[in-house]
Amino acid sequence: MISALAWLPRGAAKTTPEVTEPTAEDIEHVKDRADAEAGETSADVDSDGEAPVKPKSTRAKAKAAARAVGDLAGGMDELDMDNYDDDSDEDGAAARLFGSTAADRVFENNADDPELEGDEESDEEIEDFTIRDTDLLFLAARTEDDVSHMEVWVFEESDDPGEDGNMYVHHDLMLPAFPLCMAWMDCYPDPSMASQHGNFVAIGTFRPEIEIWNLDVLDAVAPAGMLGGLKSEQLEPEEGASAAGDSKKKKKKKKAPAKPVLKEGSHEDAVLGMCWNYNFRNVLASGSADCTVKVWDVAQQKCDRTLHHHDGKVQAVAWNPVEPQVLLSGGFDRTAQLVDMRTENGATVEVPLTADCECLVWDLKNPSCFVVSSEDGLVVCHDVRMLMDKSKKSKSTVYTLGAHDAATCAMSFNPVCHELLATASTDKTVKMWDCTGGKPSLLHTADLKIGALFAMGFCKDAPHLLAAGGSKGVVSVWDIMTKASVANRFDDSTQYPRSRVRQNKMSCLRMDYNIDGDSKKRENVWSDSPEDK
Template sequence: MEDLRMVPDLLWIARGVAKSVPNKVKLDPAELQQLIQGSGNLDDESGEEEGEPMEEDTPAQEKSAETDSDAKYRKHDIDDDKVEEAYLKDFDAEGEENAMRGVAMYASNKDDPYITQQVDSDEEEEKDDILIKPNDNLVAVAKVVKDEYNLDIYVYNQTNEDWYCHHHYILEAPPLCLETIQHDPGNDETGKGNLIALGTMDTKISIWDLDVMNACMPIVTLGEKSASKEGKSRKKRDGSQQGHSDAVISLSWNRNTPHVLASGGADQQIVLWDLDEAKAAQILPPRGAEVQTIQWHAKEDTVLLAGMMNGTVQIIDCRDNESPPVAEWKFGGQIEKVIWNHFDLQQAIVTTDEGEN
């Protein structure tokens, strides 16, 4: 771990939320077949219709030889000792036109007539490798490793003393904060999900589905900029921003109103996001400093606790944008974390960069 530069945030995933066998992103069989047998480019920009031969400078005799070689692959009675010779000949003839020809001819081994002993246990073994057991705990870790940014999902099992990276996602921008979301608008059956929101340095919030492994992109991105010609971020008709104009440094999901996510930014604003609509629903007035940490009240679904870098802690009623905070305190150092005391919801716990609680 000598290359690890920073762990901006980490959090536990509630046990029992994740699927026991996560989904895994795989290349579509039709696309894989096209990649193997076609030109190797899924997005053919040549403009040629399917099945129409392309014009090449290859002599007619060489074209005929390639056609005869392809015909051999379709025969089931070809001698085994000639298979390798035919594959290599065809690979040399085609060169860089299709790098996968000669390596594989079929998207699945079950379609290959030369593989007579099929093994059906590979998929089951793969499921065992990615299986999340009932007593497993998941930990999401945002990492900065050299110039790479990752979101790693670890499995921790106290009984077996297991600790390993189960899967990870590659991020486009440095991560700053994480928040779990158990609300999935795309789940028509239960409406629940195993999502995680991630705030970054580039003003956006990416939301990932932790039940999908090997995903290349988040399922949705909140606050994507639509820059104008002057380079200014897009605004609503009333002149207000449609999201953050600076880094997103704090997040909190409202468990009482599951479609609401709050975010605090270096732009001193708090934005309330409608997850069902994937857009900003309400933007609170600037708080006077960067909003370092926020948390919704466990019972009052409109009450938000916020801590700023200037040492201010506020209790905000989000129903009224114009009124001052319900309560406010001033501390000596920067506020690092605020949480409601779950033993007594009339109290809050505050920590600062000077070690005060």
């Protein structure tokens, strides 16, 4: 399944990413994390008598990653490359005797070498590896067969309006646990490089830490930074356990490793939502299943502030695009909360919801309004100015929309057509809404054929493109302007040319990508008569 998506700004990635080999420290880091997870699970069961919150697959995946890295290191040890030039004369003679074949001949011209006939394929691979200025990149968090990883996708737009684009996975990163959310950022998790602009992604999982990965580095084993999580040193096992009771249980306690200790300021449970503050580049907000909202200093890798204003798990957070000190959050306590981070006590304004919060976004055309979706499928818009006035708080609702029959898991305002709102749901549909004048009207409904939808968003650099991912583990990119109902409404007021309206043309690419790294199922979802609703 695809659990999270995020577009990268065009030009943020390096033309040629760096290729690294795992160091001894990286290998130890992965192994230590696997051991720590095993210790955390055992300690939790022994001390509390309850099953751990984290799923068993988390520990298994971490150990699998450690084994993979260990196998790589072991293979390099067997090759003994450090002593490659120290072969004895007998070995050299044997190599010359058995290696004097046509394959070892030296040619003055490479064109005469039959072993170099496959260069065209190599050139194609190099071309795919190189990221061009015109390429659009997005991230997809995938879990398949209890293995989770984050994929970097490249989307190439076609120069011909009548042709579809092309997309493929450029590279991916193995993750230690099921990914729940992600946020792109350009801030280095290093105070000495905080003024420079990079290409990073923060990933929240079922674990309490937030991992920060450098997207310009391939084959990285360890993240570039970590917000919260486990301390490197662990507590010693408790001594003097009671001699009374079951001897079998006592024996189990004796073998149990110490319970891991979290870093100061760390979340204590899964990280469910995150939002990067692009006005203050070193600031990241996160919401967790531990019922807290935390504001992080990414450069220092430290928690700057912890908020306890929710009584349930915090599902989503969002910074205001115009007032970057204002933070919006929504949780399973059926409330949305507004916090002005400039206040010392972190006073909040509470907005009741009809069900658990699923997603929330700020209105790009009117940043004093925000839209929140809930588990019952409702989408509600509130005016902050009314909320701040107690006498008008009851009138803060701008509109209420019964968007879907199931949970509305994702929403996105178009970065150019600010009145255009896209909603996605576990009912397997994406809907386009015209919110002009605070009176939403449905423009289009489509089934992307990728199952229940969990993640979706517009591309800022190509606003006509919408990426979505769902339960079938398939990524879909849809050119929304191929639908006349959408294009006819917004063509006159935006930069979109009417030539983009290609009725009866295939307009949505769907691609799957398996764990082994092979692209498959590159399909056009819709035939000449799309099954739109």
